[in-house]
Amino acid sequence: MRSTSTGGDWENFSHNILWLRQTHQLSKTKMAKLLRISVKTLNRIEAGEMPKRLSVSVFFRIWAAFGIHPTKQLGTRLWEK
Numbered sequence: 001m002r003s004t005s006t007g008g009d010w011e012n013f014s015h016n017i018l019w020l021r022q023t024h025q026l027s028k029t030k031m032a033k034l035l036r037i038s039v040k041t042l043n044r045i046e047a048g049e050m051p052k053r054l055s056v057s058v059f060f061r062i063w064a065a066f067g068i069h070p071t072k073q074l075g076t077r078l079w080e081k
Helices: 008-023 026-034 038-047 059-068 071-077
Strands: none
Touching: 008 026, 008 038, 008 059, 026 038, 026 059, 026 071, 038 059
């Protein structure tokens, strides 16, 4: 069974992924391809579930695509800047 976040860094990250996808008007398929993850994994992340495996490279792909440093991905909610 996968853990579901109740707060903190993971909650920020999952909300930020959804916010980035919606703000940049990306479909789930396009966002998943950009991050090199499956749509199923993206759905889990957006729902606040932590996948069993998530490569650290995902954080660097977000940084490259959107210019958001990994510490901000986890430590802040982007829409509240």
